[in-house]
Amino acid sequence: MNETLAANTSGTQTWTEEEIRQQPTSWMTALHHLDNQRAELDDWLNTFYAQPGGKIILTGAGSSAFIGDIIAPCLARQLQANVVAIPTTDLVTNPMDYFHAEQPLLLVSFARSGNSPESVAAVQLANQFVANCRHLIITCNATGDLYHYACEHDNARVRLMPAETHDRGFAMTSSISTMMLSCLAIFAPQLFNSHSFASVAACCEAIIASHGDFSQSAFGDLNWRRVVYLGSGGLQGAARESALKVLELTAGQLAAFYESPVGFRHGPKSLVDDETLVVVFVSSHPYTRQYDLDLLAELHRENIALRVVAISDTPATVMEAGPHLYLPASRTFNDIELAFCFLVYAQIFALTASLKAGITPDTPSASGTVNRVVQGVVIHSWPEVR
The missing domain is CATH 3.40.50.10490 (Glucose-6-phosphate isomerase like protein; domain 1)
Known part of the structure; x- marks a missing residue:
């Protein structure tokens, strides 16, 4: 990644601007990487598709959750499968409403850092509730908790986005768009690939x-x-x-x-x-x-x-x-x-x-009430309260 920050005419230098500008290049890089990984991933997914009644949940917190909102209807139609978008913030508070013990589950977790408490807890709760549970981690951070989980567990696979998409700015820009595209290319490669998406x-x-x-x-x-x-x-x-x-x-x-x-x-x-x-x-x-x-x-x-x-x-x-x-x-x-x-x-x-508004885009919350990786979330064990 270019270590020179982007600048505007006001003289303010921001990572946010650089991360907006880099997106088209990052998208194509991610698609080319995926081309080289497709065979192994397709085999893994096909064994999940072969099971009757399987459910695919697209999840994340904040912007990462909205990836699912955007693409779930398209993927459900393309796969002719049960594909739904449920935020990790809902999964951790109401796991009993979304996880079903006998229904095969593929939990697709989107995570810029992979360290958000809800993201990690959602993976753990899915394993606790569902007998036949798999995880596909799509993340921008090779040092995050979710990345390490996927590397250490047989029921998980991980796709790491280009390093520059681990946005340094507060708001997710290149991270959300590159993870969204990568998921589309994983599940619907006939529509989303390095050739078709170039335009x-x-x-x-x-x-x-x-x-x-x-x-x-x-x-x-x-x-x-x-x-x-x-x-x-x-x-x-x-x-x-x-x-x-x-x-x-x-x-x-x-x-x-x-x-x-x-x-x-x-x-x-x-x-x-x-x-x-x-x-x-x-x-x-x-x-x-x-x-x-x-x-x-x-x-x-x-x-x-x-x-x-x-x-x-x-x-x-x-x-x-x-x-x-x-x-x-x-x-x-x-x-x-x-x-x-x-x-x-x-x-x-x-x-x-x-x-x-005179705000520094990379760190807009001067009070610290919101943070790049969410803080202050207490994850309660299940079942702690009956």
Whole structure:
């Protein structure tokens, strides 16, 4: 990794900016590494698939959990299997609701550091509850507890991401996107591989280049006090991660929310006022897209928000009635591929919002109330309380 920190025009140097910029290169590196490891991993996975009634849980904490929100629907459809996303923060508090003794389980753990208390506890609880339990650890840290667990236990395998994705900044950027891509490539290699994904990486490289020194975001620079991200299906997971980036990097000074475009009408829409930025992640699926564009047209008619920005890879008349972003020219992307592009826009926006607020993005929590690796979590043994 380049040891020279990235700099913006304000003179502030941040690892966060460097880690946003490095993503397209890191993605392709991870995919090429996976190409060399595929045969052994495929054999291991096939023995799991051969068991009837198996369940795959995608898990992690914070941004790592949102990986599952984004990709679980796609993987369930591709594998025609029971694939669900459940955060470690839920698994450790309510293991009895998610682990079933006689149901074969593959627990896929996403972890930047692999040292979060909940991540380690979720693995231990899964082993305790499930007789036939396997673990796939996808992590960025070769010295983390989860990495060492996978190396020492026969029921586990580990895939280590490129070293530079063990983000030094507080917020997860290259770590979340590279782990997400690697999981997709592991379970759906026919769709996600070094050949097919090159166009997505090139598109994101162009998005990053278009932002120059990152002194401004593509959403504009108005005096908004809250931001709302909207997306359907897996793009709702991308909206959730985008909202978290704003909260993290502005230390909560800019309030951020997420929803689906259809769900937004059922109460959350009441938060929109003349200090609100709304960002709509428009689906590429022709059916789902209709709902996204319907809400976009509604927001334009009502004209309550300070700004409504739509992002899409294909044009639509309703989008051109207001601020909008079309992705750099490329082939048509599916929604999971779009998620990578949309997340890059959201990461850059969160970084610029952080700098505008006078916050140091690498260490936004001056009070220390939140930390890069979560602290203060007491893990209770099962069954400690009956």
